[in-house]
Amino acid sequence: MPSLKDLKNRIASVKATQKITKAMQMVAAAKLRRAQEAAEAARPFADRMAEVLGNLAAGSVGRDDAPRLMIGTGRTQVHLLVVCTAERGLCGGFNSQIVRLAREHINRLLAEGKEVKILTVGKKGADALRRDHGGRIIERIELRGIKTLNYEVAAGVQQKVLDMFEAGQFDVCTLFYSRFRSVIAQIPTAKQIVPFEVDATAGSATAGALYDYEPGEPEILEELLPRAIAVQIFTALLENAASEQGARMSAMDNATRNAGDMINKLSLQYNRSRQAMITKELIEIISGAEAL
Amino acid sequence: MATFKFELVSPERLVLSTEVDQVDLPGVDGDFGVLANHSPFLTTLRAGVVTVRTGSDTTRIFIRGGFADVSPTGLTVLAEKAVPVADLKADQIAAEIRNAEEDVTDAKTPDARQRAEQKLAQLRDVADALRAA
Numbered sequence: 001m002p003s004l005k006d007l008k009n010r011i012a013s014v015k016a017t018q019k020i021t022k023a024m025q026m027v028a029a030a031k032l033r034r035a036q037e038a039a040e041a042a043r044p045f046a047d048r049m050a051e052v053l054g055n056l057a058a059g060s061v062g063r064d065d066a067p068r069l070m071i072g073t074g075r076t077q078v079h080l081l082v083v084c085t086a087e088r089g090l091c092g093g094f095n096s097q098i099v100r101l102a103r104e105h106i107n108r109l110l111a112e113g114k115e116v117k118i119l120t121v122g123k124k125g126a127d128a129l130r131r132d133h134g135g136r137i138i139e140r141i142e143l144r145g146i147k148t149l150n151y152e153v154a155a156g157v158q159q160k161v162l163d164m165f166e167a168g169q170f171d172v173c174t175l176f177y178s179r180f181r182s183v184i185a186q187i188p189t190a191k192q193i194v195p196f197e198v199d200a201t202a203g204s205a206t207a208g209a210l211y212d213y214e215p216g217e218p219e220i221l222e223e224l225l226p227r228a229i230a231v232q233i234f235t236a237l238l239e240n241a242a243s244e245q246g247a248r249m250s251a252m253d254n255a256t257r258n259a260g261d262m263i264n265k266l267s268l269q270y271n272r273s274r275q276a277m278i279t280k281e282l283i284e285i286i287s288g289a290e291a292l
Numbered sequence: 293m294a295t296f297k298f299e300l301v302s303p304e305r306l307v308l309s310t311e312v313d314q315v316d317l318p319g320v321d322g323d324f325g326v327l328a329n330h331s332p333f334l335t336t337l338r339a340g341v342v343t344v345r346t347g348s349d350t351t352r353i354f355i356r357g358g359f360a361d362v363s364p365t366g367l368t369v370l371a372e373k374a375v376p377v378a379d380l381k382a383d384q385i386a387a388e389i390r391n392a393e394e395d396v397t398d399a400k401t402p403d404a405r406q407r408a409e410q411k412l413a414q415l416r417d418v419a420d421a422l423r424a425a
Binding site for chain 2: 041056150151166212213215223227230231
């Protein structure tokens with residue numbers, strides 16, 4: 001049976017924790033709104049890009065001279081996994097969900113006898129994958145110093161991926177991130193970015209129109225594809241940022257509620273034992289008086 | 293004068309979406325203007341200044357490379373970076389040029405070097421043009 005003093009300390013400490021989780025929840029809510037706005041604002045570019053690509057690719061799918069980024073190397077032996085996670089924890093199952101999906105993917109590939117290389121974006125993913133697949137992590141990119149997630153960050157990641165592709169270091173590249181559905185639902189997602197899958201149906205209704213190309217179709221495609229990949233990465237990072245804040249918000253909401261429950265339980269226990277003690281003392285006094 | 297829909301988007305946001313009379317763009321193979329009912333046309337853009345005319349208003353926007361998609365429904369410009377010339381500081385351009393210079397020195401393949409040099413030349417042109425204006 002803990003003493004009254006112990007209980008009191010316990011309650012004070014849980015209250016302090018509750019204050020912190022509450023504050024974190026509110027910070028996450030504010031950041032979430034900003035992250036969502038950023039994701040929202042980036043959507044037109046991604047949509048337009050998909051549209052233009054759709055228009056353009058409809059003509060070159062299946063052709064032998066299509067860019068290598070689109071048709072791939074013709075092999076699927078070496079896989080590069082770009083695992084995007086958060087820089088910090090305390091956000092519920094956010095990081096572990098992404099890592100779990102990546103790990104399943106890795107195990108499946110390894111079982112098929114493929115070679116796997118990993119590039120991590122965000123510290124938590126590297127930490128989680130280090131134990132099982134440490135040797136396969138070829139590079140980690142940390143987002144620690146970055147205040148606002150802008151296109152340059154994504155372009156940096158894209159440049160690394162493309163350099164490796166040019167050097168023939170992998171055949172297939174897959175991006176892992178968490179799609180933001182709502183505050184309580186973030187869906188870990190795997191998306192193949194090399195060879196680039198063009199959604200030919202994304203082209204607008206005007207796809208049938210006869211386009212003029214300057215300089216030429218293949219040249220434009222050659223320019224467009226790397227950017228499209230950068231946009232995919234950018235979108236993934238933005239979605240990830242929103243998901244992270246959403247996950248943290250609901251995790252901290254839960255924590256705050258749990259702390260509340262705990263305080264209630266502890267206060268009840270505290271009051272009971274306080275009363276029991278008073279009763280005990282009274283009985284002692286009364287029986288002492290009776291004995292006289 | 294007939295107007296058409298013009299959208300300028302950068303990866304971070306939709307910069308501009310309005311009805312306009314005429315847009316002048318820096319294409320890779322030379323500058324060109326777009327009026328309403330232009331035939332469908334897709335091109336890459338070099339770094340330069342986009343001039344948008346609506347009535348008697350002219351807006352000038354600096355872009356750092358991108359694509360222009362002229363479709364029957366309007367003109368869409370996908371720019372990697374878009375800054376209105378009025379907000380553009382001289383040191384910003386200088387920073388871009390420095391960046392491009394670094395790219396040239398960092399370039400590993402001759403192909404990449406050529407691309408970086410091209411970009412640098414374009415940026416210098418823009419800087420000159422802006423200083424003159």
